[in-house]
Amino acid sequence: MDMVPYPIEVAFPSLAPYAEGNTGIPYVYSFDSGVPGCHTMINALTHGNEVCGAIAVKAMLDGKVRPRRGRITFAFANVEAYQRFDPARPDASRFVDQDFNRVWQPSTLDNLALDSSELRRARAMRPLIDEVDYLLDLHSMHERSAPLNVCGPLDKGIALAQRLGVPAHIVSDEGHPEGRRLRDYGDFGVPESARNALLIECGQHWEASAVTVAMNCCARFLVLCGNVDLADIPKSWLKPLPDQRYVVRVTDPVVADSTDFRFAGPYTGLETFPDKGSLIGWNGAAPVLTPYDNCVLVMPSLRQVRAGVTVVRFGQLLA
Known part of the structure; x- marks a missing residue:
């Protein structure tokens, strides 16, 4: 049995009501305003035991957050891993076969000789992600620590993180030797491209405050990208901006x-x-x-x- 060093403070919601989606991709919803604007995506459950993002995306869907401008996509990514969550072994549902956040290099995605639960899901979501201008990928951490805005190695990522304003700590890094993250996929990782992505580590996996961070970041990201106005966001979702921000270059x-x-x-x-x-x-x-x-x-x-x-x-x- 896995050691559980932190209490599980939040309930893991059923995602069954969201299984159909509206994009032809299960558990993925997209809403187009019909008005010019960017295509913004909020992605949850890159890892199956990181529940705060799922709670935030569920709240956005249930609250009928819809774009005034452009298009918004909400996704529950590794649902198969999420459905295997066991409170007695809470780390075991991070993924099924391999880390969903290490497969986003073309050499892996295009190699059909390779197969896993995560690769099948990534390949299903890939055509839609190829249409996204701005991506917010919601994560949480094994250990209890201050939330982090992980913006990738490029100056454009640091600039977007600074503009978002939350969390206070911004981490600029190259990713992992094991494989490419979703936030670095395709044009998100190209300096000359306007497409951009952020990864938010909202807090420890199962602490209630991680949900608060996720909701605040989602709301502010949609406002920053111009899809909604501040008045469209419930005030309870928003938290004050930090007095100071810190950038750490890995x-x-x-x-x-x-x-x-x-x-x-x-x-x-x-x-x-x-x-x-x-x-x-x-x-x-x-x-x-x-x-x-x-x-x-x-x-x-x-x-x-x-x-x-x-x-x-x-x-x-x-x-």
Whole structure:
């Protein structure tokens, strides 16, 4: 049985009423205003145990959030994994066969010799995602930490995160060695393209405050993209903007060589080490040291540790 270090504070809603969708893709809804504007997508359940996004998307659908301008798409992505959630083993439903958020390179998507539950779902959703101008991908974290706006490696991602204004901490990174994330797929990862995406880590997977963060980010993203007006959003969904924002540029992922990876302390994220060479853990027998002064730890976690998995990232505070 998996250890459950955090209480499950929220109910996992049934998605059965949303199975049909209205796009020809199960669990995916799209609404077009008929008025010029951008196509904005809010995606939930990239990972099956990250429930805050599903609650937020359900609220948007149930609240009949519709675009004044352009088009809005709402999606529940890895529903098959979500349906396997077991409170006694809450990490086991992250995915069915492979991580849905590591398959978004053409070499994988186009290789029909490769097959998995996640690849079938990604291939079904791909034609619609190819039409999206702005994507908000809702996630949560293994450990309880401050929410993060993960904006990718490009300046256009940092700029969009700054314009959104929430959460306060912005993380610019290259992604994962295991495979490309949805937020980096296609033109989202091309500097010259106007298409753009953000990934929000709303908080710990099952804490109630992660839902609050998800709702606030969804509402503000739709307003920012011009699809709705602020007056269209229930006031209870909106929370104050932070007084200050911080940008952390990830420089190095730390990838486990095996399951034998240990941290030197109970890190949960955003811990800052003033001195280069500070010991933060061991990869097998090898010490893991910070590569520069004022090094920030980004999303440390051993919950999914195995060979090839990123267990923490080193970052530099830019602002």
